[in-house]
Amino acid sequence: MKLNNKFSEELFLTNETGRELYHKYAEPMPIIDYHCHISPKAMYENHEFEDLGEMWLEGDHYKWRAMRTFGIEEKYITGTETDFHEKFLVFAKVLPKMVGNPIFIWCALELKRYFGIDEPLTEENAEEIYQKTKKMIHEKHMTRQWCMEHSNVKLVSTTEDPVDDLEWHKKLNEQKTATRVITAFRPDKAMFIELPTFDSYLKQLSEAAGIEITSFKTMLDALDRRLQYFKEVTGTTVSDDGIPHFTFADYTQEEIDTIFEKARKNETLTAGEVDQYQSAFLIEMGKLYNKEGYVMQLHIGTYLDANTTGVQNVGQSTGYDCCDDQAGVTSVGEILNRLTIAGELPKTILYPLDGTKIETWAILAAGFCDNGTKSKVQLGAPWWFNDQQFGIERQFKACANLYPVSLSVGMLTDSRSFISYPRHELYRRVFCNYLGELCERGEYFGSEENLKEIIEDVCIRNTNEFFGFGVEV
Known part of the structure; x- marks a missing residue:
């Protein structure tokens, strides 16, 4: 039996066209990692x-x-x-x-x-x-920053809560690192109104924004001020909302004000009231993102802390989270619809975690593209439990039929590791192999220049343009 006993440079490249496309065009491209969870403090200290x-x-x-x-x-x-x-x-x-x-x-x-x-x-x-x-x-003095420079990472976006003072980002700016560092604005704690920590969190937000929060509106004012602060400090245009479970529910402003007051008093909310609040929150945050020039990223379908004993023993975000389908296409679609009616739909990326339903999400995204903005709403990279060869290839084959894959903003790491950047390489290998298969089957017969442009767009240029990063590539 003959087995490979070494890493192959033709990994995932199973056809000649794909191999040539990867090595010639995708392999040398730099990286923009627009969503991850690495520590800006660790990056600055650079041990x-x-x-x-x-x-x-x-x-x-x-x-x-x-x-x-x-x-x-x-x-x-x-x-x-x-x-x-x-x-x-x-x-x-x-x-x-x-x-x-x-x-x-x-x-x-x-x-x-x-x-x-x-x-x-x-x-x-x-x-x-x-x-x-x-x-x-x-x-070689392999520090945190060395790893990013070695991987040719031009820009990386961490993820921070609105109350964060961005101390480490300020220091990184002063340090003038080779890799530009920004952050995503993640307001989840203001959306999870049902949690007992909601009121104490709003006190932190009030202090950070310098605005007394007495109502749903003043909370939004505080979040808007922090959006402006994040952009001022890091130049970011990236937001990120986690939606573990969500059912759209219509509401009136009076109802939202009442629900908000109940939560501030730590009174028990009904499931219907939580749905109404979250519906209002996501719509109003979408308006703020549009106003401030942010891209709205919606990470959909997380089942957090599934093993409560494990979380209690070890902590959150340690491997006990799973995926679910309790945030439906119809509910998220209504958020996009209401924002469109209001004329305030921002650029949006949808990240469904349930990979078995990616086609329906791709169809939803395409349904809200208009007004001269290329790929205004799009399907995001396969993430978390889908960010491997099977999940990536599945998404290409399923969704290119429904949404032009050439418009994709490509891959991200969604990682806490400083050496996870080869995941971009894995994505690019699978993408080039997919294109090669189409060419060799006769399903695509454009020029090599067309393919070169598509590959370079998906690897980095679409990302740069969509978020307005202005990275030299």
């Missing part, structure tokens, strides 16, 4: 990594989830009593068994791109690779 264990396991909940499925004790995953060397060796034991899982490919890409290692990591060679990479980390 050198201690070892590959820290690089891989410091905050990567993808790996944490996978390790738990193998029955590995939590002390080797997120535990503080074990160091990253121990965690790395435990992880190395199970990595070869992750056949078909994107973690195997991501790790292979990261070993190759950052360390030039093309052999598979196993239990047998784990210590050798650990020592080799540790030596390289310190010889």
Whole structure:
């Protein structure tokens, strides 16, 4: 039996046309990572990594989830009593068994791109690779910023709450980093009115904005002021709203005012009242985004904290979140519809987490494109549980029939890791292979120049134009 024992530079490139398109056009393109969760504080402090264990396991909940499925004790995953060397060796034991899982490919890409290692990591060679990479980390001074520069990342957008003072972004601006750093505006805590923390959060928002919040309207005024502040500090045009579950419900302004007052008093709200409030919130935030020149990103269908015991023991965003379909196309569509009627629909990107229904979301997006803005509402990159070869290819094949794939703003990492940028490479490989298949089947017979333009648009130019980043590419 003949098996590959090294990383192949033709990964996912199964046809000659796709291989040529990737290596000639997509491979050398720089990266704009317009949505991630890396720490601006860590970026500013720019410490050198201690070892590959820290690089891989410091905050990567993808790996944490996978390790738990193998029955590995939590002390080797997120535990503080074990160091990253121990965690790395435990992880190395199970990595070869992750056949078909994107973690195997991501790790292979990261070993190759950052360390030039093309052999598979196993239990047998784990210590050798650990020592080799540790030596390289310190010889090359592999810091957080080094990783971004090495990956040719021109711009990265973190994600911050409206109450954040953006201290670390200010310091990064002063530092004049090689990679431009902005942030996305994420007002989820102001939308989750049913949570017992709602009132205390509004007090923080009031203090941050310098506006006394006494009503739904004054809360919106405070959020608007913070939108302006975020743009002033980082030059951002990126917003991000998480919609775990949402059912549109009509409302009057009087009803919203009453619901708001009940929440401030920590009175119990009905499910219908929560739906009314969230409907009003998303519509009014859409108007603010349009007014301030932001792109509205809607991350749809998260099922947060599914394993409450795990969350209680380890914390949130540690691998216990799942996906669901409790935010329907009709409900989100009504938000877009109301904004369109008002003449205040901003540029919008929809990110459905339920990959089995991406076609319906693509159709919805196309239904709200008008008024001379190219791809005004569009389907976002396959994200979170869909950001691997299968999910990416599925989206191309399913949605190109319904929405021009050439208009896509391409890939993002949605990651907390400083070495996750090869995920852009994975996306580009799958995209070029998809185009190659179309060409070789005779389904596309345009010129090479047409294909070059499409590839470069999807890799970076569409993103740059859609968000108005002004990055030189």
